Amino acid sequence: MCFWENHEIMAQRAETRRSVRDVEIVVDADAHFQEVPDFFHAYIDDEYHAVKEFYRGPNRSLFTDWPLGNDGVTPSFTWTHQDPEDRFGFHLSFDACDVAGLLDEHGIDHGIISGTAGLFANGWQDERRVRGMLNGYNNWLADHLDDYDTLHGLLLISGHEPPRTAELIDDYAGDDSFVGVSWGSHCLTLPPGHPRYDPIYEATQANDLPLCMHSVSGDGGATFPHQFNGSHTATEVHAWNHPFGHWWNISSLVFGGVPERYPELDFVFQEAGIGYAPYLMRRLDHAYHEFGYDIKDITTPPSVSFERSFNFTTQPLGHTASNPEHIAWLIDLLGPDSVMYSADLPHPDFDTPEELFDRINRFLDPDEVDAIMGGNAVNVFGL
Amino acid sequence: MPERYQVAAASDLKQPGSRVISECGGVEIAVFRTQTGYHAVANHCVHQGGPLCEGGLSGVTRLDDDRKTLRYHSEKRAIVCPWHGWTFDIETGRNIADPDYSVPTYSVEIEDGMVFVRV
Numbered sequence: 001m002c003f004w005e006n007h008e009i010m011a012q013r014a015e016t017r018r019s020v021r022d023v024e025i026v027v028d029a030d031a032h033f034q035e036v037p038d039f040f041h042a043y044i045d046d047e048y049h050a051v052k053e054f055y056r057g058p059n060r061s062l063f064t065d066w067p068l069g070n071d072g073v074t075p076s077f078t079w080t081h082q083d084p085e086d087r088f089g090f091h092l093s094f095d096a097c098d099v100a101g102l103l104d105e106h107g108i109d110h111g112i113i114s115g116t117a118g119l120f121a122n123g124w125q126d127e128r129r130v131r132g133m134l135n136g137y138n139n140w141l142a143d144h145l146d147d148y149d150t151l152h153g154l155l156l157i158s159g160h161e162p163p164r165t166a167e168l169i170d171d172y173a174g175d176d177s178f179v180g181v182s183w184g185s186h187c188l189t190l191p192p193g194h195p196r197y198d199p200i201y202e203a204t205q206a207n208d209l210p211l212c213m214h215s216v217s218g219d220g221g222a223t224f225p226h227q228f229n230g231s232h233t234a235t236e237v238h239a240w241n242h243p244f245g246h247w248w249n250i251s252s253l254v255f256g257g258v259p260e261r262y263p264e265l266d267f268v269f270q271e272a273g274i275g276y277a278p279y280l281m282r283r284l285d286h287a288y289h290e291f292g293y294d295i296k297d298i299t300t301p302p303s304v305s306f307e308r309s310f311n312f313t314t315q316p317l318g319h320t321a322s323n324p325e326h327i328a329w330l331i332d333l334l335g336p337d338s339v340m341y342s343a344d345l346p347h348p349d350f351d352t353p354e355e356l357f358d359r360i361n362r363f364l365d366p367d368e369v370d371a372i373m374g375g376n377a378v379n380v381f382g383l
Numbered sequence: 384m385p386e387r388y389q390v391a392a393a394s395d396l397k398q399p400g401s402r403v404i405s406e407c408g409g410v411e412i413a414v415f416r417t418q419t420g421y422h423a424v425a426n427h428c429v430h431q432g433g434p435l436c437e438g439g440l441s442g443v444t445r446l447d448d449d450r451k452t453l454r455y456h457s458e459k460r461a462i463v464c465p466w467h468g469w470t471f472d473i474e475t476g477r478n479i480a481d482p483d484y485s486v487p488t489y490s491v492e493i494e495d496g497m498v499f500v501r502v
Contacts, residue, residue, distance in 0.1 A: 077468065348466070348467065348468065350466070350467075351431070352431050352432065354431070354432070355431050
């Protein structure tokens with residue numbers, strides 16, 4: 001029985017589960033701290049003394065360190081700037097206490113924690129400052145998470161110096177605070193399928209951690225997908241930048257043979273939702289079969305990598321009101337085992353658990369709904 | 384006939400831009416004071432259920448009919464949901480960007496220095 005014939009039966013089964021509160025466990029697979037240097041400059045080792053002193057200054061913000069800034073584009077999420085006590089947005093810092101409170105407020109049991117500004121590190125020109133920032137941020141994160149059973153950290157890395165990054169992963173992997181590796185995946189000077197990044201994949205796989213690739217937007221940068229000349233508003237840039245960045249990265253990873261070379265490595269693609277993924281998967285499969293003469297590094301269709309190695313977080317779900325069933329269709333196309341609920345708290349384009357659950361509960365098997373809302377994240381991150 | 388609920392003293396809403404949020408028959412409702420009077424709106428965003436009326440009260444930027452001039456209308460009658468920024472006219476309840484979406488509005492009565500809402 002196919003999905004379309006089966007979903008009426010599933011809807012009947014789902015009638016006994018009417019609330020997201022009935023789900024076994026809800027995990028935000030893409031939550032954030034919003035780090036400012038005040039949080040972590042004291043955690044920077046003396047090896048990076050100059051960087052430590054740089055960040056000791058008052059009102060330092062990692063955002064002001066972006067290479068080209070955001071000049072000329074309208075500010076984003078402006079409604080969050082109206083009230084100095086507003087709890088959402090980009091203008092305030094968020095630490096563990098803040099984020100744990102927000103997750104609890106929205107009925108989310110666990111959060112997988114990335115940074116915010118640090119995700120832009122690939123675009124920084126100065127590798128030395130990147131090293132110091134990563135050192136201080138990761139030290140601070142490990143210490144800061146100790147008191148929170150519901151928050152689980154991702155080790156922040158950049159793409160500047162893959163061998164050094166591999167050492168960083170080896171050094172921190174034994175710390176229980178970290179359940180994965182977080183790579184702000186935009187602004188790479190070479191795409192992630194390039195062999196120069198193999199030390200990162202090798203170390204991440206060897207330490208049995210998933211690799212989370214998180215798209216970013218609004219930054220200036222010299223390389224696609226961050227070049228947004230001619231896009232005049234933050235709204236426009238934000239809309240295309242996230243999924244297009246992942247398109248490029250996933251295409252590069254697949255045709256670069258990374259999932260085949262590192263078959264035990266789980267990837268998690270964050271912040272761009274799931275709508276783009278099924279089409280990309282089919283498009284890459286089409287290319288694989290049509291351009292066989294050009295395929296050098298892989299031996300199976302790209303959809304095999306999607307099924308075995310790739311996971312996608314759901315935020316942003318997009319405008320779901322027109323036909324909620326379409327979200328279930330997308331998940332069915334991609335495979336329920338590959339989808340993880342994410343809220344993106346505390347960022348102002350977050351999705352509540354109900355926004356996903358209420359859309360899919362009638363159309364998917366209850367076990368699949370449980371897996372999407374939290375079970376898949378529990379498995380991949382080893383919670 | 385809708386039931387009438389007392390929500391505040393008129394003296395609590397003297398200043399344009401001021402607001403009170405009260406529960407009326409199980410529904411959270413905000414009453415705003417503007418230059419044009421009093422306006423009651425449900426404190427529930429139709430997008431994802433956010434506390435709509437806890438957001439900022441704003442003017443609106445619109446393109447003139449000639450589609451050349453981008454003009455800021457400073458009259459503060461647009462309530463901006465603090466969760467995701469969906470914005471509604473507090474007089475009509477209509478969403479500013481897409482009038483297909485709206486939030487409930489309620490009639491407001493002033494009597495003996497008290498503010499009442501009919502639900």
